Amino acid sequence: MIGFEGFIYPNxxxxxxxxxxxxxxxxxxxxxxxFIVASLLRVFNVAKLKPVYRLSLLTALAFLLAAxxxxxxxxGHPERAFEIMLTPHLSSAMAGFGFIYAWYLLVVLLIxxxxxxxxxxxxxTSKFTGVRGFVYRILTLGDTDVSEGxxxxxxxxxxxxxxxxxxxAAILHGYVGFIFGSVKAxxxxxxxxTPIIFLFSAMVSGIALVMVVYVFGSKLRxxxxxxxxxxxxxxxxxxxxxxxxxLEFVELSHIFYAAEEGIGLISTLITDKLFLSFVVIQMIVGxxxxxxxxxxxxxxxxxxxxxxxTLASILTLIGVFAMRWNxxxxxxxLSKTLHGFSSYSMPIFGAESLxxxxxxxxxxxxxLYILVRLLPPWEVEAGG
Amino acid sequence: MKMMKRRRFILSVIGxxxxxAGLQLKVRSGKTSETGDSGEAVDDVYxxxxxxxxxxxxxxxxxxxxxxxxxxxxxxxxxxxxxxxRWFENGRIEIDSPNGGFNxxxxxxxxxVEKSYFVPKLCNQCEEPPCVQVCPVGAxxxxxxxxxxxxxxxxxxxxxxxxxCPYGARYIYPPSGQVRSRVGTADxxxxxxxxxxxxxxxxxxxxxxxxxxxxxxxxxxxARKIRxxxxxxxxxxxxxxxxxxxxxxxxxxVR
Numbered sequence: 001m002i003g004f005e006g007f008i009y010p011n012x013x014x015x016x017x018x019x020x021x022x023x024x025x026x027x028x029x030x031x032x033x034x035f036i037v038a039s040l041l042r043v044f045n046v047a048k049l050k051p052v053y054r055l056s057l058l059t060a061l062a063f064l065l066a067a068x069x070x071x072x073x074x075x076g077h078p079e080r081a082f083e084i085m086l087t088p089h090l091s092s093a094m095a096g097f098g099f100i101y102a103w104y105l106l107v108v109l110l111i112x113x114x115x116x117x118x119x120x121x122x123x124x125t126s127k128f129t130g131v132r133g134f135v136y137r138i139l140t141l142g143d144t145d146v147s148e149g150x151x152x153x154x155x156x157x158x159x160x161x162x163x164x165x166x167x168x169a170a171i172l173h174g175y176v177g178f179i180f181g182s183v184k185a186x187x188x189x190x191x192x193x194t195p196i197i198f199l200f201s202a203m204v205s206g207i208a209l210v211m212v213v214y215v216f217g218s219k220l221r222x223x224x225x226x227x228x229x230x231x232x233x234x235x236x237x238x239x240x241x242x243x244x245x246x247l248e249f250v251e252l253s254h255i256f257y258a259a260e261e262g263i264g265l266i267s268t269l270i271t272d273k274l275f276l277s278f279v280v281i282q283m284i285v286g287x288x289x290x291x292x293x294x295x296x297x298x299x300x301x302x303x304x305x306x307x308x309x310t311l312a313s314i315l316t317l318i319g320v321f322a323m324r325w326n327x328x329x330x331x332x333x334l335s336k337t338l339h340g341f342s343s344y345s346m347p348i349f350g351a352e353s354l355x356x357x358x359x360x361x362x363x364x365x366x367x368l369y370i371l372v373r374l375l376p377p378w379e380v381e382a383g384g
Numbered sequence: 385m386k387m388m389k390r391r392r393f394i395l396s397v398i399g400x401x402x403x404x405a406g407l408q409l410k411v412r413s414g415k416t417s418e419t420g421d422s423g424e425a426v427d428d429v430y431x432x433x434x435x436x437x438x439x440x441x442x443x444x445x446x447x448x449x450x451x452x453x454x455x456x457x458x459x460x461x462x463x464x465x466x467x468x469x470r471w472f473e474n475g476r477i478e479i480d481s482p483n484g485g486f487n488x489x490x491x492x493x494x495x496x497v498e499k500s501y502f503v504p505k506l507c508n509q510c511e512e513p514p515c516v517q518v519c520p521v522g523a524x525x526x527x528x529x530x531x532x533x534x535x536x537x538x539x540x541x542x543x544x545x546x547x548x549c550p551y552g553a554r555y556i557y558p559p560s561g562q563v564r565s566r567v568g569t570a571d572x573x574x575x576x577x578x579x580x581x582x583x584x585x586x587x588x589x590x591x592x593x594x595x596x597x598x599x600x601x602x603x604x605x606x607a608r609k610i611r612x613x614x615x616x617x618x619x620x621x622x623x624x625x626x627x628x629x630x631x632x633x634x635x636x637x638v639r
Binding site: 006007008009010011012013014016017071074075076077080081083084087088089091092093094095097179182183184185186332335336337338339 | 459460461462465467478479480481483484505514516517518519520521522538539540541542543544546547548549550551552553554555556567568569570623624637639
């Protein structure tokens with residue numbers, strides 16, 4: 001029953017943070033990344049991304065709504081989950097969760113989406129009757145002013161919320177990195193670079209997700225995706241991935257050059273225990289291959305470039321999940337005795353299982369489907 | 385006259401400042417122990433002393449602890465356990481702790497063993513406990529007399545404290561355990577807080593046949609004696625946790 005190697009503390013035989021805890025930073029990373037795509041247009045005026053602006057906001061919202069699920073499902077006492085918001089212990093990085101989550105959901109995403117959609121929602125109230133029209137009437141929140149002045153005001157609010165939203169997105173995911181990076185007991189986690197690496201990998205995964213959702217969404221609707229938009233997304237994916245990999249390279253060089261206590265174990269971790277998930281999936285299949293694909297596609301511009309970019313994005317999404325896995329699970333394989341390894345086998349069904357993790361990962365797509373039906377993000381294309 | 389008034393005011397402010405600082409110092413010294421890295425202990429907190437040279441690896445302490453504290457009997461849950469360290473001729477080191485030392489250790493020949501000893505482990509009741517720092521709801525806390533406890537009615541079972549403890553002293557109480565209210569919460573050694581606060585020794589100390597484990601009450605004769613012992617060590621001092629379990633006779637391989 002108990003698999004381990006070398007000497008581990010007896011209490012370490014159980015891996016305490018399971019696959020669900022790998023899913024959690026993956027989802028928040030996608031949220032932060034998708035929001036950053038939206039802000040590229042709003043704050044940095046990358047006009048080519050207009051077709052995915054609203055879609056990226058809705059994607060961020062869909063994933064944010066699912067983000068607490070893996071955490072709650074993992075708690076020993078899920079019924080006490082709200083204590084983290086009601087009686088937070090402020091020296092804990094984790095206690096920030098409730099506040100950062102609430103801030104991001106209520107102050108950033110919902111307000112931005114509301115003001116961005118408000119005029120459309122007002123127009124939909126007259127277009128639709130019945131339940132749907134009723135829902136839109138509620139969603140206007142009583143503000144039905146569609147004059148030029150009101151539109152200007154909305155634009156202004158959306159701009160400033162995006163400006164606030166950018167650092168918020170950074171905090172949302174940076175703090176998740178800090179939860180791991182601040183654990184001094186774990187040499188695989190403990191690093192001031194961890195939050196920054198998390199942040200850049202979040203950008204990478206968010207851009208890839210938006211591209212995949214956009215291309216497949218277009219296919220489902222029978223519309224051709226905007227090539228310039230996908231191409232621009234691929235560029236940003238390339239840049240952010242290069243930054244992300246550079247940071248990871250710095251981190252690894254530091255670990256191996258400083259070669260502190262436990263370096264032998266870390267080497268074994270990478271070359272043996274995590275060889276498949278780290279070297280093969282995260283680095284080769286999930287990073288180098290998509291980078292190469294993007295560079296080659298950009299150089300030779302084949303006819304199937306949208307397909308190739310999308311393939312690169314899918315590989316990227318797999319690679320970033322592998323990164324989360326390697327941090328969360330990998331860090332726990334390394335025994336704090338620095339004399340051995342624990343082992344982790346993921347159950348297929350039941351609590352903290354593969355099927356639950358997949359279910360939680362699938363849920364945001366269902367939410368996104370509903371959101372897209374309710375608040376179609378596509379009209380923007382026709383409008384400009 | 386105005387000058388005088390102002391000067392008196394300034395002086396009284398400074399005086400108040402000093403008084404406040406003094407008061408704060410008093411409060412602080414009352415709350416925290418001043419256990420230095422050298423093993424020097426001030427007498428207002430409990431400390432634990434382990435003399436590795438006396439431990440015979442019988443595991444009675446592990447058994448006593450599991451019974452006294454309703455620790456589940458599976459071999460992956462321990463509030464205290466015993467490790468065996470063996471150095472071989474070629475410099476190789478072998479460490480094991482079968483069933484946490486619950487059943488003692490088998491003498492499997494020991495061919496080529498040059499040096500060996502047993503190391504009892506338990507919660508270090510750190511003066512700067514990382515587990516308390518990371519608890520998101522404050523369910524785990526340090527008592528005034530320096531023991532780290534878990535409020536099982538409050539713990540949400542997030543396991544962050546388990547990740548933060550450098551010593552592997554914590555586990556999640558499984559459904560197989562006898563105490564229903566503890567299931568799904570973090571569990572750990574309390575130095576038998578229910579006993580020591582009544583002036584009794586922890587169960588493991590009581591059960592130890594060789595006196596390898598010594599519990600030290602504040603302000604006792606032992607507290608002064610232990611301060612004089614040379615070569616005391618704590619585990620992973622580089623973590624800055626300031627452990628209050630002091631070991632005699634361990635090497636740096638013991639972490």
